[in-house]
Amino acid sequence: MEVVNFVNGKTELYGILGDPIEHTKSPFIHNTLFKQFNINAIYIPIHVNEVCLENVINGLKAQNISGFNVTVPHKKSIIKYLDDISHDALLMGAVNTVKNIQGRLKGYNTDAEGFVRDFKEGLDTNFKDKRVMILGAGGTARALAVKLASEGIEHLTLVNRTEENAKNITELIKNNYGGIASYMLPDSTKLFDQMSQSHIIINTTPAGMSTYLDSTPFNIDYVFDKNQVVYDVVYSPEKTKFLLQAESYGCKTRNGFGMLINQGVSAFEIWTGNIVPRQMAIELLNKIIKMKDFPK
Structure with missing residues (x-):
């Protein structure tokens, strides 16, 4: 039996909120980047319907989640549950990335x-x-x-x-x-x-x-x-x-596939402060395209 030790008491938690959520490639993007940059973190999909959104946000905040992405149908409705929002996201009227900054949730739009x-x-x-x-x-x-x-x-x-x-x-x-x-x-x-x-x-x-x-x-x-x-x-x-x-x-x-990858890369950079080199982003894009369940 192999001992799994990549998750421990110091592992930071990230995720993506949406409904539906089964199709998302975001966990592949971010968990690959965490490993590449040797960051002790894990990224998971979180299925959330509109009725439960406020409770989930409060729960994630109490859990001290480090950050999360937001996809349909919550990009607009989540704004009222955040503590801060970037100027661009405010003008755009939608948030797809949230960062926990000393207990305050700030929304961004990286699309x-x-x-x-x-x-x-x-x-x-x-x-x-x-x-x-x-x-x-x-x-x-x-x-x-x-x-x-x-x-x-x-x-x-x-x-x-x-x-x-x-x-x-x-x-x-x-x-x-x-x-x-x-x-x-x-x-x-x-x-x-x-x-x-x-x-x-x-x-x-x-x-x-x-x-x-x-x-x-x-x-x-x-x-x-x-x-x-x-x-x-x-x-x-x-x-x-x-x-x-x-x-x-x-x-x-x-x-628009490069747009999909790069919005994820931009979110990663907001959360971690690490800059993803262009070649690394291209390699990530190519790997995802080759995945068996990627829609052709």
Whole structure:
């Protein structure tokens, strides 16, 4: 019998809260990083339904948990149970990472940071003075809009079927970063004109996922310029119909899997203060892709 000694009285506890939670790859990411950096810690999935969320947070705080991630459906509702929240997360209206700082729980949002990190590293470009179009106006679009505005983009165009959602994000950006944002509906006659002026186009809708496999955002047959960069936050399948359309025009493209890994890396860095080298993050990404139960 082998004696298991990697958990002891000094082991720090981390985890992820969500409902459902069975699919998460976060334990693999963080337990691998803890081992790589020789940190005495363990990361576990914690199934939490909305009714129990407050009690669970109070229990984790009493347990002196070191930190945890938050996934659907709790990214917004958890805010009212935290002691502090970062400025970016407040603007984004969502928290996916929580750190215990001397008994106080502080919320952060690393989703957008993960996106920016993956975009810059994977596509070898940045956002300064770029014109960007975001398709969709949900929680992910809001987080990316705030982050991109802080990165110094020239202009942001939001495209969404529900005008109210797009308008709310546009007003949020205008109130905090100036008049650099606008929105339009997908059936606007000016859509392709605005699109042709965009350097970067980002899909944040679920179009192209397994349940919407043959769909593109708003079911549009897009016409791209070969000099445009196209990003889809969907990572399964590896190439959505939207990305395949962009590639057919010669565009640089990237899916959202690197965003998933890098938001986890950013959370790890917030918790531990350790910086994860780019090559280590790439190796971690490749290992997860090779996992047997990773969705192709």
